[in-house]
Amino acid sequence: MQRFRPAILHAIARDIIAALGTRADDAELVAEHLVGAHLAGHDSHGIIRLAQYRDHVRAGKVVPAATVETLRETSTTALLDGHWGWGQVIAKRAVDLAIEKAAAHSIAALSVRNCYHVGRVGVYPLMAAERGFIAQVWCNGHGVCRVAPWGATEPRLATNPIAIAIPGRGAPLLVDITTSVVAEGKVRVAKNAGKRIPEGWVLDARGEPTTDPADLYDGGSLLPLGGREGHKGYGLSIVVDLLGGALSGAGCGTLTDRVGNGLLVQVTDPRAFTSEDEFLDRVDEFTRYLKSSKPRAGVAEVLLPGEPEHRVAASRARDGIEIDATTWKQVTALAAELGVAVDVDPA
């Protein structure tokens, strides 16, 4: 395990992505996203992805030099075709354009199709909240499904996340959740580690509860959010598919076999309804009120959504990011293969 300054990891990721045929500014964006995932504590979405990116570029699943095209546009809306470029580049373009439109017309809605994986979805509404806007992102996954409809056994839905950020006087509030009970990655981690999973995550191929993570990959399914009330997560997941995939034409579920994300990005300017100061005061008062609730036994502190990630980010920005030896070896090998110099300067 070695510890690196974020800037070092950023430079390596950027140069590798550029060497895969990406324009310089787009490579910066993708690298920023990967390092941002480490900063937020989501190492599974960090530089470990670079080898997969190389494979997907070679297989034509992502088109590094693609440019985003606007297919339809009104003063408040647009439909973007990403032409299978980097999801991070396309989603940021959608957010930027939504902010521009919401700044002029109070609200905006941007729809996105033909978009490779956008990575950590919470990043996008945060971009808007950091500029004083509320943002809601509905992100379907199409081409691969793990979640079955409520009461059913055969997968028809991806983990279909919802990410919503609301500006505050401190860091924005960020709700960034899958509409499945957990992300599929947690089941995969348990499987690779030879561990059982809690009951309530997965059904086997016959639709019976199981604690064996391998059952998911043997005809099983991931349950929707909600436990006994899983019809609620199922309902939200359908909404994500229709807002993200049907409005945009990206496609829903495995009705398309191309793997990617369809998005709806909604941006709202709070100043359409009240002054910025008043809104921030209300958010501030409410979050203090939430945190003043007495914790349960064994709980140190009541936290707000986004707060754990924000704390990890502060400590990792200061102390550096730990990368395990296997991942580091893989990344340096990839760099060597692509002729990218690695400035090995651990934090």
Add this chain to the structure above:
Amino acid sequence: MQRFRPAILHAIARDIIAALGTRADDAELVAEHLVGAHLAGHDSHGIIRLAQYRDHVRAGKVVPAATVETLRETSTTALLDGHWGWGQVIAKRAVDLAIEKAAAHSIAALSVRNCYHVGRVGVYPLMAAERGFIAQVWCNGHGVCRVAPWGATEPRLATNPIAIAIPGRGAPLLVDITTSVVAEGKVRVAKNAGKRIPEGWVLDARGEPTTDPADLYDGGSLLPLGGREGHKGYGLSIVVDLLGGALSGAGCGTLTDRVGNGLLVQVTDPRAFTSEDEFLDRVDEFTRYLKSSKPRAGVAEVLLPGEPEHRVAASRARDGIEIDATTWKQVTALAAELGVAVDVDPA
């Protein structure tokens, strides 16, 4: 138990509400809402509420003759002050205005404050979906809280529902869910019936799981949606409070002691992104695909969100609505008290 034609119940409810000092057209709306709750199978939101409405009118909690005021307005947004009129009247006004704005500018967002209970929230996005629009309603409850923050013991949030409707070739899809694990009413029903509740609904005053519904009313709290992943329901509930209560200035949690609902109504015209036919085809294809998943053992059929209510409505519209003797006696006594003629003509 007696069975009544919906029109009979509508006339009684309308005349009682009018006799409480409500304008004729507003009384029609409130009555339509109450009968609609019966039609959807939610009898707890039906004419059983009339006695409570009388009490709340007399206590000044609702102002029957109030008119809705527009405090701020842009081409795409508005902030409405309901002046504590009937929630059903105010929320419908917000939806109608949002549809009008979205028809002209593709999308709209309406914020509502000083609003008495809106009743069954799903009704409002349905109004938009039946006219071809997508609608998302974020409805906070303020003045009374039952849900504690995740990891905490003291209530800070109401059951804060989210209701989203999406047009389809058949009945619209309707997701209408509380962000608490269940509605508080279900706990109250169990308490009144002397029954236990499932573990995972309620924590007692010390923050420990309980199956005694009385614990909720003895310093306990209702859990957020999500079971072991209750931080997700907690996050969504916060979003509802801020979108419904902070944008509008209605107030969040018990930071105000006046009981009511704060709303954000977002309406989107799918035609901003694709043709109406293409959108409806995509929704139709996706819903058929969901329903084609093999049911689990013991499940007759895979259902869509909103489908059960839609079926109940069809059968009750045909066969009449059953009202228990106690409720009927209460309603007829109220009618007599207010000088309202009851045309007793059971179905």
